[in-house]
Amino acid sequence: MEDSFALQQVGPILALALSTIGSCIGCYIAGAASHAAMTKTEEGHGKFIGMAAAPSSQTIYGFILMLLMNQRIMAGSVSPVAAIFVGLFAGLAIMASSIFQGKVAATGIQATLKQPALYGKCFAAVGILESFSLFVFVFTLLII
Numbered sequence: 001m002e003d004s005f006a007l008q009q010v011g012p013i014l015a016l017a018l019s020t021i022g023s024c025i026g027c028y029i030a031g032a033a034s035h036a037a038m039t040k041t042e043e044g045h046g047k048f049i050g051m052a053a054a055p056s057s058q059t060i061y062g063f064i065l066m067l068l069m070n071q072r073i074m075a076g077s078v079s080p081v082a083a084i085f086v087g088l089f090a091g092l093a094i095m096a097s098s099i100f101q102g103k104v105a106a107t108g109i110q111a112t113l114k115q116p117a118l119y120g121k122c123f124a125a126v127g128i129l130e131s132f133s134l135f136v137f138v139f140t141l142l143i144i
Helices: 002-038 045-075 080-114 116-143
Strands: none
Touching (some): 002 045, 045 080, 080 116
């Protein structure tokens, strides 16, 4: 009984863990760029911090997926093995989006440092990468 419960939790845990790992890496990349930019200017630090924090939102998607997947597994509408594959691939997709969002945010921070008027345009690219995580989130909800 205990082993089957552990197996049931693998898929939801993968969705959360991989999403969170991606957010950590993305925030690290963008945060490092943010810190470097702050040393070069006396103002506009809030913009850099805001852009650097963008990849953290993917953890929320992973958390909600974890809760809903667990609920569906316990209700018997999703098998634990199917949930492992769904959690693995959804988590990996969200993780990749988070990492690349951090890279785009880092270049956006550098561009904003040179030309502050570019901030909104740079944030648009960050938002586009966010949409891929959102697509994975919604499609995963439809699958489960």
